[in-house]
Amino acid sequence: AAIAARELERNGIQVLLQNPVKEIRPSGGGYQVLCGSQILPCDFAVMAIGVRPESTLAVQSGLKVNARNGIVVDEMLRTSAPDIFAAGDAVEKYHLVSREPVMLPLAGPANRQGRVIADNLSGMEHPFDGVIGSAVCKLFHVTAACTGLNEKSLKAMGRPYEKVYLSPSQHVGVYPGASPITMKLLFSPDGTVLGCQCIGEEGVDKRVDVISTVIKLRGSVSDLARLELCYAPPYSSPRDPVNYAGLIAENVLSGLSPIKHWHDLAERDQASSILVDVRTQEEYAHGHLEGSINIPVDELRDRIDSLPRNRELWIYCQVGLRGYIAQRMVMQLRPDQKVYNLSGGYRLLSIAGLLPEQKQNQ
DSSP states (O other), X not given: OHHHHHHHHHTTOOOOOSOOEEEEXXXXXXXXXXXXXXXXXXXXXXXXXXOOOOOHHHHHTTOOBOTTOOBOOOTTOBOSSTTOBOOSTTBOEEBTTTOSEEOOOOHHHHHHHHHHHHHHHTTOOOOOOOBOOOEEEEETTEEEEEEEOOHHHHHHHTOOOEEEEEOOBSSOTTSTTOOBEEEEEXXXXXXXXXXXXXXXXXXXXXXXXXXXXXXXXXXXXXXHHHOOOOOOTTTOOSSOHHHHHHHHHHHHHHTSSOEEOGGGGGGOOTTTEEEEEOSOHHHHHTOOOTTOEEOOGGGHHHHGGGSOSSSEEEEEXXXXXXXXXXXXXXXXXXXXXXXXXXXXXXXXXXXXXOSHHHHHHO
């Protein structure tokens, strides 16, 4: 979301966060929008706050609807009146990941439902198997996409999960035009893929489509790690970003790479842990986490005795890869010491405005 907001601002759109709209009132030939203590004049206002099903006919006809007036149907898309079928945005759907009914207004599922009804009317009896929630949006030069459940939904359900952040390039760096894709993968403790959010300039929709397919087939992070995907330098890497996401998640679940997240930094006990920045001295000089010590990964074996043995080590690099390498070094040399890699690295903290000094300035 932070990357999307930054792209909007870069293109002249002001983004106001935590500043809820109190009132929209006419003013001259336009309107005034009251946001907190601010008054914003405008020619017109668009309230993009969700949609409601247009199900008046169904309600008047006595068909069963849910609390949001979504038309309730069975797996064959029959309504409570056996001879009436319903499909589209106004219909309640079964979510394959949450295993709960949802209102999900997306064109893809609506189109599939139309085919299901046609089959059933023709006597072929094909059930509609549910939705996952795959969606994509273009914001100027970046694309944002998601599939499955997000962290907010998983928390609301009380469902256990883990997550990893990564920022691989959409294709190999030796080919011109490589740019990062920022990914967040959510998965259950048994490795089942639960959801993914992804944003970048190129190749975003392709990766989310692959992950949505694995979710539909009830696949795991190990399936992501082992998928055989197309590779040529203009399009990908020998290990695709999807493979990387699965491999990192596997490392977390197996205990090869215990991780910490950006929000864990606020609760870190400074007396019992230490931050270790394994980037180069030049990178460290351009910005680092307050209180961290800098030992470049290439020097770590020779300088490991300078790290205390009686404290947890929270290691970070730019995006996570060098942090993982450094973490494995320390875990092999000091098997009894707790060592964590900061998921997503310094890049994630900086682009999202999550660095402690940035928070204080805000």
